Amino acid sequence: MSTPDSNLDHAVRFLESIRGRRSVREFSDRPVSQAVIEHLIAAAGSAPSGSNKQPWQFVAVQDPEIKRRIREAAEAEERNFYAGRANPEWLEDLAPLGTDADKPFLETAPWLVIVFKQLRNLESENGSDQVYYVNESVGIAVGMFLAAAQFAGLATLTHTPSPMKFLTGILDRPEHERAFMVIPVGHPAEGSTPPDIRRKPLEAIMRVDLDQRPNEDEPARPLPSSMPPPHDA
Numbered sequence: 001m002s003t004p005d006s007n008l009d010h011a012v013r014f015l016e017s018i019r020g021r022r023s024v025r026e027f028s029d030r031p032v033s034q035a036v037i038e039h040l041i042a043a044a045g046s047a048p049s050g051s052n053k054q055p056w057q058f059v060a061v062q063d064p065e066i067k068r069r070i071r072e073a074a075e076a077e078e079r080n081f082y083a084g085r086a087n088p089e090w091l092e093d094l095a096p097l098g099t100d101a102d103k104p105f106l107e108t109a110p111w112l113v114i115v116f117k118q119l120r121n122l123e124s125e126n127g128s129d130q131v132y133y134v135n136e137s138v139g140i141a142v143g144m145f146l147a148a149a150q151f152a153g154l155a156t157l158t159h160t161p162s163p164m165k166f167l168t169g170i171l172d173r174p175e176h177e178r179a180f181m182v183i184p185v186g187h188p189a190e191g192s193t194p195p196d197i198r199r200k201p202l203e204a205i206m207r208v209d210l211d212q213r214p215n216e217d218e219p220a221r222p223l224p225s226s227m228p229p230p231h232d233a
Helices: 004-018 034-046 064-085 088-098 132-149 165-172
Strands: 055-063 113-119 175-184
Touching: 004 132, 034 055, 034 113, 034 132, 055 064, 055 132, 064 113, 064 165, 113 132, 132 175, 165 175
Parallel strands: none
Antiparallel strands: 055 113, 113 175
């Protein structure tokens, strides 16, 4: 049976783990077992969804030839993006991240997990094939996947080439599915350094009731102060 103290202990331990999460663009080719990927996807599949329709499909890719085809198609779209589709403000915001049209991580990461959203639920045994709050539901599932990967000691990146229609063809997905995100999964390359980008502090993102800031009335255990400020892309 949980207690307030044990709840806080678990919350602190989880925060200590998740604050170390990084978006990694330089991956090692060090293998990751399929069993690990299966557990991460199972964790993502436990996410809540509109009317419990679970409108997602996760395609795990480790085949080098398929990864090569995905990289080639993604880079073609990215070249168009950087050459003209992106407005100057967007490119300026991307500059600190060091991104460009080259996406070697799509081949070097041992796994690509491509998340598809379903516009209809053809697998439903009960009820209609309608789906609800699809983007919200799939977004929550992706967040749970990223958290599970971090807990497992793995690095990830959220990659969204635009448009992503090429993934439907390469991965032979049905017409009622749309690619939502590409997530490389693996270990960081030796010596890789994430961009030096800082997260907003808790007091900037949280309010209690109307205007009260967190911990004003009842100071609980402070957030871990020994940890360096989190960086991420």
